[in-house]
Amino acid sequence: MEYMNTASTSEPRWLNDEEQRVWRSYIDATTLLEDHLDRQLQRDAGMPHVYYGLLVKLAESPHRRLRMTELAMYAKITRSRLSHAVARLEKNGWVRREDCPDDKRGQFAVLTDAGQEVLQQTAPGHVEAVRQAVFDRLTTEQQKALGEIMRIVAEGLQPSEAGADLPWLR
Amino acid sequence: MEYMNTASTSEPRWLNDEEQRVWRSYIDATTLLEDHLDRQLQRDAGMPHVYYGLLVKLAESPHRRLRMTELAMYAKITRSRLSHAVARLEKNGWVRREDCPDDKRGQFAVLTDAGQEVLQQTAPGHVEAVRQAVFDRLTTEQQKALGEIMRIVAEGLQPSEAGADLPWLR
DNA sequence: GAGCTCTCCTTGAACTTTTAACTACCTGAG
DNA sequence: CTCAGGTAGTTAAAAGTTCAAGGAGAGCTC
Numbered sequence: 326m327e328y329m330n331t332a333s334t335s336e337p338r339w340l341n342d343e344e345q346r347v348w349r350s351y352i353d354a355t356t357l358l359e360d361h362l363d364r365q366l367q368r369d370a371g372m373p374h375v376y377y378g379l380l381v382k383l384a385e386s387p388h389r390r391l392r393m394t395e396l397a398m399y400a401k402i403t404r405s406r407l408s409h410a411v412a413r414l415e416k417n418g419w420v421r422r423e424d425c426p427d428d429k430r431g432q433f434a435v436l437t438d439a440g441q442e443v444l445q446q447t448a449p450g451h452v453e454a455v456r457q458a459v460f461d462r463l464t465t466e467q468q469k470a471l472g473e474i475m476r477i478v479a480e481g482l483q484p485s486e487a488g489a490d491l492p493w494l495r
Numbered sequence: 496m497e498y499m500n501t502a503s504t505s506e507p508r509w510l511n512d513e514e515q516r517v518w519r520s521y522i523d524a525t526t527l528l529e530d531h532l533d534r535q536l537q538r539d540a541g542m543p544h545v546y547y548g549l550l551v552k553l554a555e556s557p558h559r560r561l562r563m564t565e566l567a568m569y570a571k572i573t574r575s576r577l578s579h580a581v582a583r584l585e586k587n588g589w590v591r592r593e594d595c596p597d598d599k600r601g602q603f604a605v606l607t608d609a610g611q612e613v614l615q616q617t618a619p620g621h622v623e624a625v626r627q628a629v630f631d632r633l634t635t636e637q638q639k640a641l642g643e644i645m646r647i648v649a650e651g652l653q654p655s656e657a658g659a660d661l662p663w664l665r
Numbered sequence: 666g667a668g669c670t671c672t673c674c675t676t677g678a679a680c681t682t683t684t685a686a687c688t689a690c691c692t693g694a695g
Numbered sequence: 696c697t698c699a700g701g702t703a704g705t706t707a708a709a710a711g712t713t714c715a716a717g718g719a720g721a722g723c724t725c
Contacts (some may be wrong), residue, residue: 337619347642354645359650449507472517475524482527
């Protein structure tokens with residue numbers, strides 16, 4: 326009989342061949358795609374994909390602004406990383422910081438007109454890149470499956486359904 | 496009437512709401528997952544996910560070695576990035592470089608015993624992390640779909656079915 | 666076999682990300 | 696009010712990545 330049953334000592338649950346193939350494809354595809362989009366945006370918009378995503382989130386937010394912590398959460402990055410990113414975007418003139426009146430520790434990241442401009446200029450090229458790399462190659466069923474799968478994975482990794490507890494959102 | 500029809504000037508093929516949801520889920524999941532695995536491996540193996548992947552590829556190769564270019568290709572990273580990575584892994588004593596006898600420009604990256612060791616120690620924890628984050632949460636059908644989808648996407652981005660033209664592989 | 670081009674791999678500099686403090690401010694208990 | 700502990704955001708330093716350039720050898724042509 327198996328006498329060990331703790332997570333750390335029992336027999337590892339290795340991936341079988343098919344699972345390994347799936348996992349490798351996942352790694353390959355995500356690596357290639359992120360790289361591809363990074364280059365596309367670096368070339369056409371002068372910024373990496375993550376930074377572009379930040380501008381998009383701001384553009385979609387009321388008054389084109391978001392608290393730093395909130396933006397970090399939506400973009401799934403750390404506050405530290407966001408601080409650096411916003412500093413860079415500020416240098417480009419695409420984002421501006423504003424103090425939060427309600428909380429003196431708080432900062433808003435605000436999309437500037439120049440930032441809006443850059444988005445409008447580069448969004449078409451970016452969607453096209455995403456379509457060509459992903460949507461154009463998948464059937465409707467596959468797109469649906471992809472959405473569902475990714476939703477499940479993201480949900481599982483979300484640091485405890487975060488965000489439900491931000492004062493500003495009450 | 497629409498009078499323009501060239502790629503650069505025609506109306507952008509925007510993503511509809513459902514497509515946007517799919518795309519966002521994709522970004523969220525891949526960002527969270529890569530971050531999760533990076534932390535897991537940094538904590539337990541003292542290296543980022545990509546570096547771990549390099550050791551795995553070497554471990555699976557004949558004589559635990561691979562030409563630099565070949566390794567870069569399998570791992571889907573640039574040669575430059577690989578050079579830096581191997582330099583670091585070499586410092587850790589997990590990889591060693593060897594000259595290629597057939598081509599004086601060439602280098603082999605070779606997995607050392609210490610590298611093998613580190614893999615054996617940390618592989619169980621890593622598979623478990625992957626399982627918990629991905630496979631345990633998906634049905635068999637979803638796993639299959641994920642594999643197929645990722646294979647398609649990777650295939651589309653592969654720089655021209657690369658690798659078919661490496662002399663060593665003839 | 667000289668010269669031209671291409672490939673293999675590395676390098677330094679610029680840039681981005683991580684990690685671990687750290688400042689400043691808010692909040693609630695007493 | 697005061698103080699302990701938590702939160703918002705930043706920062707310096709270390710680590711990793713990208714980009715452009717370059718050294719050195721291979722390989723092809725004449």
